[in-house]
Amino acid sequence: MTAICSASLAQQLPRFGRALTAKLRRDLPPDVQLRLPFLTLEVDACDPQYRQLCQAMLCAQQAEDGAPPEVLRLAVCDQRQQPELRPPQLDASVQGQQQLTAAFEAAGMDAHYDATYQSWQFYDPDAATGLQLMRDSQAYPPWERTFPLRNFLHWAYARQGRRLLHAGSLGHHGRGALLAGAGGAGKSGTTLAGILAGLQSVGDDYLLIDPKAARPIAYPLLTMMKQDPAGLARLQIKADPQRFGSLNWQGKYEFALAGLAPDSRAAQLALHAVLLPRITGAARSQIHPASAREVVLALLPNNLQQLPGQMPQGMAVIADLARRLPGYHLALGQDPAEIAATIAQFLEGLPCD
């Protein structure tokens, strides 16, 4: 019995990943096909629940004119149903996720191993195919239920020069702002307050940034928003179990943005600023300038930690955003309506293109 050691890591694992992804059947129709921004996602999944998860959580768009987007074909497999697929074993000399990531990136691939759930994800960008290999059909992390196949989309978009970003968003009269900061800074609550007051959004958790446009644009990827019970109470929203279901792994409710405020979903937001929210308990909200460096420090840690691999590209995209978009500290007041009005007035005051 030989497990893969660090010395053989660079050769064996990428070979295994490519061998697996090459087995994907592209001649048959996929189980799920979704049109996402700049990407058509095709998924083969044995488990019908996982197929439903993709269809429910990922924000499909209407097809646009022009050249069809790149097709990303993914297979979601588990060992119970496909025992012939047996994952690589790693010996103790393999020193961690960074070493794995570096080995795959050096071989022109992306990959991630989740030790808790013993699941692998392999992505071959040359073939635009990927495979998720799980122990059984339910053995995936709880955040996978909120954003299935997140890492694959992260890798595919990064290779396009675009970037998944962990941020909130609000827009008003054609001007959009990102909401950036660590967990608990108030991104989701502020996004929700804005939506309820009539502002638009492309999401409060993950969105897609296209920095290649003349002005950076944010696109929606997810259908659901999240908020904890206290946050809903502040917004005077009753957490009706029929509407909101039960609490997720973070102790938050997940609910469809379209169901809460049907006109709030924006197909895209042209970005004019980055807001850095902070809960202050003050009577009124205040906005004052932040430096580009402060914007980077607000975006960098969460975004590089939660999205494995492609770190240099991530730093470059974040730095580019910080240089092109003015940053502002947003000291949050206590009244959600006042917060939304402050942001709306701020966005209206930004110069138009």
Added chain:
Amino acid sequence: MTFYRIAGPHISWEEFHAEYVVLDLETGRYFNLAAGAALVWTGLLDGLSSQMLAAALALGGAEQLAFEHCLAAMTAARLIVATDATAPTGAAASASDLAAQLLASGTDYRFEAFDDLAELLTADPIHDVQAEAGWPHLPS
């Protein structure tokens, strides 16, 4: 003369209006360099030696200590390493310009290190080895 170079391709940095965010891609540690620390980084990127900078400054007392402490912190963080080099063309003028800016910043050498990302990255264990043999052993 003690010259320095960036420790390797795993050190990535971005400049924002004469301030820097530096990221160690191997460890995940990232650093905020502002005021005097940013100017020292600029000087090192320009190929200036520490002595050239210090001489141009005619540092003394607290300023000298702050300058040396900043260099030591960057070295200890493995962002820079000492190297054999020669002074680049125009070094004297460059050192003089930077020195003037360094003097204005006084003893304010803002060099902050952040470990939150590094802790999350390095805490990911992958040493679990399953009892059942996996690839490259195929089932019989």
